[in-house]
Amino acid sequence: MIRALLWDVDGTLAETERDGHLVAFNRAFEALGVPWRWSEQHYGELLAVAGGRERLLYDMSRRAEAPGDARQREALAETVHRLKNQIYEGIVRRGDLALRAGVAELLSECCRAHLPMGIVTTTSRGNVEALLEWHLGSHWNDHFATVVCANEAPRKKPDPQVYRLALEALRLRPHEAVAIEDAPAGIEAAQRAGVPVIVTHSHYFPACAAVGALAFGPSLGRSEGWQPGADPRATRISLDQIRRWYEHSPTRITETMPSRNTGNSGAPAIN
Ligand code: XBP
Secondary structure (H helix, E strand, C coil), rough: CCEEEEEECCCCCHHHHHHHHCCCCHHHHHHHHCCCCCCCCHHHHHCCCCCHHHHHHHHHHCCCCCCCHHHHHHHHHHHHHHHHHHHHHHHHHHCCCCEEEEEEHHHHHHHHCCCEEEECCCHHHHHHHHHHHHHHHCCCHHHCCCCECCCCCCCCCCCHHHHHHHHHHHHCCCCHEEECCCCCCHHHHHHCCCCEEEEEECCCCCCCCCCCEEEEECCCCCCCCCCCCCCCCCCCCHHHHHHHHHHHCCCCCCCCCCCCCCCCCCCCCCC
């Protein structure tokens, strides 16, 4: 029986990477006089590195224009990342980042069904607060039994730390929760913690490998294109549908040891 639904944020609740973080990084570069900009495609490649600051450091390590000294790079990454997050929050608070189709409906349905929900993300807490406050109001926290962010889980996905902390907070065993994720790193994090996962493809991960997932498909806002198939009469993915996938999973969900490695590489599969 499903006893909690665990939500990833970036790419799952909203297309925050393309429409939020990327835009904010480029504005921060410009404001700070940093002499490079990231294209949509390059950012997609950089998503192999989890965490905005880590992503930036990785990119700088490969750029001739970046400071040669590691400490200078760290300091610049810190400054850019702080400003990026401020700009990102501004984008969110202007209402420029919509929830993805079907998300608001599924959130409401879980609330009505009194199914506990958790936020399980390795993005910074401020980003999550801004997004959820804008969409769900100042009491957004009341809708979630736990909110675990990078602040509590510094080991970013695909490390399972963030899922383990959420399960601990909810006092649940891994198979009692279901995660909703969009990216290979998130899928791997959930699976390494032993949490069954549903994959909703996003802009940067339109067909990412979903080996062992309960189901994968294009969007929670439609019933076509899912594997296994969803009820064709439905207009979106409902909680009942998720329960059916869970109950009929070919890999019977029983109390199993979390796997250490699922075979997902953590690299973005833009295929
Ligand atoms: C999403 C991320 C984050 C965001 C940026 O992680 O990788 O790095 O792109 O957030 P998750 P920060 O899949 O766990 O939601 O700049 O705050 O790191």
